[in-house]
Amino acid sequence: MAHDIPPPGKLPEPGYYYHFKHDPHGPLNKYAYYIYGVGHHTEDDCRTEDAFMQIYRPLYEEAYAYRNGGLFDLRPLHMFFEPAEWKGKEVPRFTRIVDPDVIAQLAGCGKSAALGPDIGYN
Numbered sequence: 001m002a003h004d005i006p007p008p009g010k011l012p013e014p015g016y017y018y019h020f021k022h023d024p025h026g027p028l029n030k031y032a033y034y035i036y037g038v039g040h041h042t043e044d045d046c047r048t049e050d051a052f053m054q055i056y057r058p059l060y061e062e063a064y065a066y067r068n069g070g071l072f073d074l075r076p077l078h079m080f081f082e083p084a085e086w087k088g089k090e091v092p093r094f095t096r097i098v099d100p101d102v103i104a105q106l107a108g109c110g111k112s113a114a115l116g117p118d119i120g121y122n
Contacts, residue, residue: 059109
């Protein structure tokens, strides 16, 4: 049961992240996301590995959630931390963005979508 599962010990910090598909030579916001936090699945019949979900918002126009009124994306938390294979190499699935200039530019992305990336809880 989802209600009996202890909370995860490792949680991503809220903030801006790049997905492994981000091209540093491409648009700044392509495959950029704002990570809000983690949600807990409330249904008893949920799979144990899906009990905790990463809540995030894409900051690029091609993303489904962006195009459809500023929805959130959800991903099982275990997938957030699992590495991905990219161009024959194992890479982190998400990488936190720490450059203040990049963060300042990304902070303006997604504002046109309902509930822009600055609406969250910290």
